[in-house]
Amino acid sequence: MRAPFSARPPIIRIANGTFYRHHPNAAAPSSSHGHSHPNPPLFSDLNFDVPSQSTGPRNWCIVGPSLSGKTTFLQILRGQHLCFPPTARSFPYLATDEVPHRLRSPNRAIRYVGFDTGGGGGGGGLGPAASTYMSARYESRREITDFSLRDFLLGNTDLNPSTAPNDDAGIDAQLFDRVVVDLRLESLLELPVAFLSNGQGRRARIARALLTRPEVLLLDEPFMGLDPPTVTGLSPLLHSLAEKASPRLVLSARPQDPLPDWITHLVYLRTDCQIGAMGDKETVLEGLRKYIRGVWKGGLAEDENLPVHALGEMGRTLTKAGIQGQGLGEELTVISDQSVQDQTISSTGAETLGEPLVEMDGCRVTYGDKIALGNWTEERDGKSVSGLHWTVRRGERWGVFGPNGSGKTTIVSLLSSDHPQTYSLPIKLFGRSRLPEPGSGQLPLTFWDIQSRVGHSSPEIHQHMPRGLRVRQVLESAWADTFQSVPKPEDTMKTKVDATLNWFAHELNPAFNSQKIQPASLELPDDPLEWANDYRFGELSFSAQRILLFLRAIIKNPDIVVLDEAFSGMDDAVRDKCMLFLACGEEKMFAPGISKSSNGGHLPTEAPVVDSPAFKSGNVKVKGLSDQQALICISHVKEEVPDCVREWICLPEANTGLPARLGKLDGPLRTDSKRWRAIWSA
Template sequence: MRPPSRPPIPPILRIANGTFYRHHPSSASSQPNPPFFNDLNFEIPTRTTESPRHWCIVGPSLSGKTTFLQALRGQHISVPPGARSWPYLSTDQVPDRLRTPSRAIRYVGFDGEQVGGLSGPATSAYLAARYESLREDTDFSLRDFLLGNTVLNPLQSPAQVEHELPPGLLDRVVSDLRLGPLLDLPVAFLSNGQGRRARIARALLRTPEVLLLDEPFMGLDPPTVASLSGLLRSMAERAAPRLVLTARPQDPIPEWITHLIYLRSDCQVGSMGEKDVVMEGLRKYVTGVWKGTLAEDETLPVRALAEMGKALTTEGVVGEALGEGGSGQGHTAEEVTEAPDLPGRQAEGEPLVEMDGVQVRYGDKIALGNWTEETPWGPKTGLVWTVRRGERWGCFGPNGSGKTTLVSLLCSDHPQTYSLPIRLFGRSRLPEPGSGQRLPLTYWDIQRRIGHSSPEVHQHMPTYLSVRQVLENAWADTFKGVPKLDDDARAKVEATLRWFAPELNPNHLHQEKVAGNDSTESLRWADDHLFGRLSFSAQRVALFLRAVIKNPDVVVLDEAFGGMDEKVRDKCMLFLVRGEAKTYDAAGKVVDSEVAEKAEVRVGGLSPDQALVCISHLKEEMPDCVREWICLPEANEGLPARFGRFDGPLRTDERRWRELWKM
């Protein structure tokens, strides 16, 4: 007699013909409430099988990648209500603490809210606080952050009781994510890449059943991406925890991913299934549209698919994008910049930033400048670097090499700018001998002449500001200050909001077009929508515009294009160089805009009097006008920074990229 078979273990998550809404469809609301992911069928199994499923959700900006992850955790309204369930969480095999989806299914995102969460319960009012030597009570160490010890007054406000960690888990997670040397540092000192690994580690220490990673590779250097991908692969193969990732179309997909979901621009599933099957279907679609045998679906734009298809392997990024070898695959570098150098650029502009042997120390730790450089005046310890008017710099280096510290010095956010040999706009931060009555530059003087977008700015930008207020904040002294606006500034804000309404207005696709050009009516959305409620991509667009809108002497873009898809990124890059004067036609070619033809351009692009400093780990996110470059060495390597000049745009030439990274 055969023993009775064991009943199958139910899946962790089951969605059967579910449709989702932000608000209940029968509720009265002034905001559009379209359905998304209509009739969705999706499961996350409890255990690995002979044919495991490792999912990655891909889609352009505003396609709903984060919304999809939120739906998996129980957010948003499911219709019918029973279409979404978590059967396994109701069994006696699950610890009590994991019986709710929000605990069993952990989300790790990298938007402004998540960045703020890394620094503890309070965020400082200004960026310089990150680098102060005097620590505040809220400056918890990385060890405290990982263990959840981030409550100031536990007697008055008890901390959420965390479960006892399994033996060896903390050591293993810290070792796997290479966080050991950082455990006693304040989390505010962590670089972008280190902070990302810290958030993943904290989620893993909660031993969830499922870990949702929202664009985990964004903003990381190539070696770190390869290392993190290998770590995630081992987790996926052990199903400890089960992983669901998201990615943009231009991001290489880890080779261990087995299944894909491609989202359309209207928050609906365009294709779902095995990776190879989905990729082949999308390839046929792109080829058919370019050959004219298929009509392009406006919710499935070919340009968003052009860079998709490359794989992330242990050997690096390999494979061919869907757009390679075809036509109409997006904007070329020449189309974006229209010339190798901007018209009227000075051969030798006035120095705006001068660093003459800069070395940043925190006690015995050297964060930047741990080397000696040869100069025409002899050896010099620390970084020697000059940024002049008209120059377009790219700043590179591995995570932890000091790029964020360098930007903080350039923007005068770092307190050590007072004591280091740094001159900004021809003047020191301290009184100079023989300067007569001329006072040194103040922090506010410098901020008025620099436009800055970075993950740190994203962290500090108040989420309660409206979209309009974020752009107007370019004329304020602080993030929460009152902007000093004149008629020209107001006109620039209005023009920029109209230009980027499709990217900034969450309801752009669902609202009726407002007749005429009445600013009060057509731009009311900019006052109604708050920065904190925008998608991550829209937040990045708003911060980019805040950095460039007032045409400052120096524009600093630190990972400013991260989170944008190819179409939005290219629009921002064209706006950076040409302002409102140029736009793209239906064929993707750069043409004169309507406002240029009417001689009504309010916001221009970079001028020969401005300097640009751009930081990114992706060549596709480096503006084509960048020519000068600096590459910082690995931390404490002892080698000096390398300098050079590109002979053309970086993002269209793999050879330049490999030479830069010595690959």
């Protein structure tokens, strides 16, 4: 007989616990360069419970800007990181007879699903196929390690299994069918997991975790990188799980992300990995709203670890009908006339057409009988043509949109030459084919030619970037043939890398706050960039890793810049800084210390864009996009599309037979929801 809920202990209980990454009484870990890695206390005196059963809904979402510790908070719930006192964290319910034996340990009962490509335990990754070379995902299935999505979901991914899948628990057939249908995976079950798009892979990870029937499921930014229809469909599924408390859900989100309408409780994190506010959703939101207004009206000092700029969009609601409501400060917000879009619009170059850099003249990509891209026929100039017809010219700024699985990642792989079918498809890059053209007098374009002229940031690059590379090495690899090879010597490489690291020291250096470095200052301490030779890529936060890969894509001023979900995982302030750097390099910066407009002294405004000290001194080393470069951006969030984007292509849902749609924008996407809706409307 099951105990009544009043007598059942919580699954997770944290009572006045403080957490550390390393033992606080031990010497701070040092690198080979002698730097001590910071070890501040995390979430001091934390009190937090995840009940095994409650009288009403208790659906938690952990919210915070970059570097606030959202992932760390979820890891603490799983039992990671050191707890002081050790008895402050416990898992009492897991020791009861209510719990099956296979779920008695926290690492099995509490599953974490993150999308930071590192796995994170508990179903975060896609297994062995996740480590294959990028172009391998597009080859015909022939390797024994290319297991299918069905195998992945069932746990049949070991080449020589010593135990039955899923810890001898088996997979309930009815649960399998329901999860596969709810997450729209039915048509993908026989595909190798390496063929899945980013969005499909995320749904697969969630499904795999659900099929292990955990007691608690921790979802780290589950909607990141998903197209609007998938987000709208996934939220009700998670809601149904939360209603049944099977499993209990804890989500994380950025402040600008809309909160599912079924979330009842919030934890808002400060940037110093401490709790800013915690409790039922409406109480927390009202408290943050009062804080914003107090700062804007001038009667309340802004807490540097609780930045107001990160809160403006917080509070919007994700419903079955889409995103509704306003952010905490939206009804008062005034957009400055000198905001970032003014700078990015001017970077689009002359209106005259530049030479073609990418020419796709009827591309159709197939894997066996599956058509992944170009499954349509349309009328062009009075003729019936099939496949994708698309030209990208110098100076153009393109947005590529479409549902998950529509072929966006395939397009990127074609133009970056990772896809083997580029040899057989009607594609020209930089006016040249991958194969010899009789009578052309031109040599075929090599893989290395393309890699040297295309800057690329994407989840695939993130997945395959070696975690052991130093921060400086990651940037320098933009000049190398492979991630780990020696960079090609170039006079400007060191000066560009140094300038970029200095500009983004606040965001990239984990010890920045303790060293008090000023990124835009001309007066630097001795060896101000030694940290970049110290910290490894894998030691950085997810947000910092994304920033570093974004910078790697643009630092060499390549002919084509491809940004595939490059800004996902960043909060709005970091994202805007990256976008301004994309447009202007070191020449422009947001005015520091300005949080109020001059309009009566009480309305918030974006900080104006001003000339940087580097520009004033004539010491600019890195410039923004030029009219000789093309930009191709892929995103499912309008705020993550650079304001300079003016051309767009929207791919249809896979195998509908509908053609791709193309159009032009009359202004930035993020400032007008009507433009965004027009792109996604059929």
